[in-house]
Amino acid sequence: MAPTAPRRADEASTFEWAAPGLHLGFDFGDDRSVRLVRLATGPDAASAAAPWPVVDVITNTGEQRARNDQSLLHSKAGQRLRYAGHESLDGELRISQHDAETGLEVTSVFRAAGPGLQIRHTVRNGSERDLVLLSVSSAVVAVPDTGEQELLWGESEWLAEGRWHQRPVKELLPEVNVAFHGQFSRGIFPVTGHGSWSTGSFLPTGVLASAAGPSLAWQVETSAGWHWEVAQTGPTNTIGVHGATDFYHQFAQRLAPGEEFTSVPAGLCVADRGRDAAFAALTDYRRAIRRMRPVDARLPIVYNDFMNTLMGEPSTEKLLPLIESAAAAGAEYFCIDAGWFAAPGSAWWVSAGEWREGSGRFTGGLLSVVDAIRANGMRPGLWLEPEAVGVDSPMAKRLPEDAFFQRYGERVIAAGHYQLDFRHPAARAHLDEAVDRLVDEFGLAFFKLDYNRNIGAGTEVDADAPGTGLLGHTRAFRDWLLGVQDRHPGVLFENCGSGALRMDYNILSVAHLQSTSDQQDFLRYPPIAASAPASVTPEQAGNWAYPAASMSAEETAFAMTSGVMGRLYLSGFLNELSAEQSALVREAIALHKDWRHRIAASVPSWPLGLPGWEDExxxxxxxxxxxxxxxxxxxxxxxxxxxxxxxxxxxxxxxxxxxxxxxxxxxxxxxxxxxxxxxxxxxxxxx
The missing domain is CATH 2.60.40 (Immunoglobulin-like)
Known part of the structure; x- marks a missing residue:
């Protein structure tokens, strides 16, 4: 469709847009902003949406909110927006609006991605004075309240990731007879991610499920602060999806005349009926937004020496038997985890950051170990924490002061680490040099990229507010990772955030693999492994399988089953296993290899419901x-x-x-x- 001509006074104030598996309808008027009025899987399918404005914008100019409320809906600037045109091109719908009072111009982009939509909004200051943005919604959709819908949301923490809850909406947002009071409802159900662990407490994903009609699933695609909420809005329940905001995350973005800001993307999927159908649509949407490379399609099995094994103390003598046993079991990559960069017995945690081989760590040098990995038919990898510089690292003094996160004029320190700011060219250049050098020197084919701290609200360096600095850094980090992949197309990059505490599709859209936990108790891993596909595609869900000699045959099979149901991520002292245990490990790996490409085309469902943490x-x-x-x-x-x-x-x-x-x-x-x-x-x- 070509760009629209200016609207005539007698022109209908509605338009539609369709893509495979999607049908959207919009309306607008001289007295209202553009509204989404229809969201369905096809032209004849039931709509999941009721009329509601497509975007909310809160600024510092004039009245911020149009009513007494605690939600991020009903912004005054958002209500003043008026239609300025729309166009459809290359699988995207672009809607333009303008606020005559402030000069704000908003372009809303709806991009078809598999069975879902990726939505973002670009706000431009078209006035002659500075404006400050305090929040911009990523997606807003109102859903008719049928009285039987259920809301699903997930909690997460270190070693207990992906604990999902499912409750009737009417229990979470009780009916309070607002008509009797002559008021609007102010009830909301909010879910918020704070700081730099985007999934440290809650998951940026939600589902509004209906057994009798359409269901919706959504996700916030950012590694910085985020928020989603479901609010009572009369006969509807309105879902608002946001990135960082002033109210929740200390975010503010000053726009000089002509400057722009783009919201973090939100993914939105509609399914004709039910919880599992919504998650299936979200799974295929996630696949559609990934930046896939030929090397990603091989889906190799990786052995890593950390979990229940060397725990950050590798050496030549410890690694060689692990290398031989991992290869015999069927592993295709072998990753040497933390500690490789520090001298034996040193405080490697606070000295990390230079990313050079630790003196005296490996008999014959690290290269001899890497050669042993290749000699056993596997490809070598290393652990790296690119955003961290230990307080005792030489890089803490070599890099410029403003290459680090700062608050109140001082560097932020968390757990013995400074945080690099990837907006700074010196920070990126340091990691570019490190990765390029390690690939060239050791012929690496895999990096485990870890992130082991929640750095807090963000940084005030070159930012109007700390939450804005954090958002800018996470966007720059993703761009850095894309650049590294362009230079090294044959190298795989795992995303690990102290387990799965930074498990979001800002990074996962460009990363190969996601560690789903640091949980080392094999009896507690099943609820993590079983729920992981609600947050990440099954083929990216790196479920650890670490059999141990102390396990019985049944326990060994139990541990391996968790690994098979996603992306089998192998660890443990395989060289110490009995013949019976080794056979069970090899059998599981062979089964996973047979299924891995079918797993990469599968969608999840839960015959007994999403797992509870204590379920038997x-x-x-x-x-x-x-x-x-x-x-x-x-x-x-x-x-x-x-x-x-x-x-x-x-x-x-x-x-x-x-x-x-x-x-x-x-x-x-x-x-x-x-x-x-x-x-x-x-x-x-x-x-």
């Missing part, structure tokens, strides 16, 4: 169409579980072959699985 029986199904893979973990007493979603399908146990089969009864109806007392786990192929 958990289940995850990865549905690849004609075939799917089902994992069931038992952590308690024996039980029988029904699988109604598998009625009429064949359920066959495929792992482990050497341990007892779990009985599956059909009787002409839905399968019933007899689950023994745990710990025990099985994998089933569904056809």
């Amino acid at each position: 029986v958990l289940a995850l199904r990865l549905d690849a169409g004609a075939q799917s893979l089902l994992a069931v973990w038992s952590r308690g007493e024996a039980a029988e579980i029904g699988l109604p979603e598998l009625e009429g399908r064949t359920v066959e146990q495929v792992y482990p072959a050497a341990l007892p089969q779990w009985a599956v009864r059909t009787g002409g109806g839905a399968p019933v699985l007899e689950v023994p007392a745990g710990p025990a786990a099985r994998l089933f192929e569904i056809r």
Whole structure:
């Protein structure tokens, strides 16, 4: 569609836009801003949306909010916006609006991505005076309140990532009879991420599920502060999705005349019915926004020496038997984790940042270990924490002062580290040199990029507010990672944030792999592994599998099952395992290799519901169409579980072959699985 001509007075104030699996409708008027009035999977499908403005903008100019409220909706500047045109080009819809009072110009972009939308808004100061932005919504959509919808949100913390909750909206936003009071409702259900661990407390993803009508799923795509909320808005419940804001994150962006600011992207998906359909749409949307490279498509199995193994104290003598046993098990990459850059016995945590081989760490040097990795048929990798400089690192004095985060004129220190600011050219140049040198010197094919601190609100260097500085840094870090990948197209980059405390699609859209936890207790990993596909594509969900010699055969299979159901991330003293355990490890790896490309085309579902942290029986199904893979973990007493979603399908146990089969009864109806007392786990192929 070509750009629209100026609107005539008699022209209809509605327009539509469609993409495969999406149908949107909008209206506008001389007395109102552009509203989204329809959001559906097709022209004949039910709409998930009720009329509501497409964007909210809060500025320092004049009245900030149009009503007494605690939500970020109803901004005065947003309500003054008026339609200025729209165009559709290359899978994007662009809507232009203008606020005559302040001179703000807003361009809203709706980009089709798989079955979903990626939405962002660019605000331009078209006036002759400075304006300060205090918040810009990323996505806003009102949903008719049917009384039966349920809201899903996730909590997270170190070692207990991805704990999902599902509650009726009417319990979270109680009906208070606002008509009797002659007022608007002020109730909201807010979920907020603070600081630089974007998933340190809550997940930037939500679902409004309906069993009787359309369901919505959304995510905030930023590594800085974010916020989403569901607010009571009369006969609707309105979802507002935001990046950093003044109210929640100390954000402010001053715009001189002609300057622009673009909101963080939001992903929005609509499904015709139900929780799992919404998550399936979100999974395919995430795949659509990834910057995939040929090297990413191989989906190799990585062994890492940290978890329950060397824990940051590698040496030649410790690594060589691990290298041989990892290769024998079927690993394709071998990553040497933290500590490689420090002398033995030194305080490597506070000395990190120069990224050179530690003196005396490796007999024969690090290169000899890397050569051993290659000699065993694997590709080498190293751990790196690019944004960190230890307080005792030489780089703490070599780099300029304004290359570090600062508050109140002093460097920010967290857990013995300074935080580099990737907006600064010296910070980027330092890491460019380090990565290029390590790749050239050691022929590396993999980097585990870690991030082990929540640095707080942000930095005040070259920023109107600390939250603005943090947002700028995270955007610059993503750009740096893209540049490194362009220079080294054959190198894979894992995203790890002290486990999964920075697990967002600002980074995951360009990273190969996401560690899903630092949890080392294999009995506590299943709820993390089973819930991970709600936050990340299954093929990026790096679920650790670290068998140990102290485990029984059932416990070994239990630990390996968690790894298979996503992206198997291998660790542990494999050289100490019994022959029976080694066979179970090799069998799991072979099964994962057989399934990994089907997993990369699968969508998740949860036959027993999203897992609770203390659930005794958990289940995850990865549905690849004609075939799917089902994992069931038992952590308690024996039980029988029904699988109604598998009625009429064949359920066959495929792992482990050497341990007892779990009985599956059909009787002409839905399968019933007899689950023994745990710990025990099985994998089933569904056809």
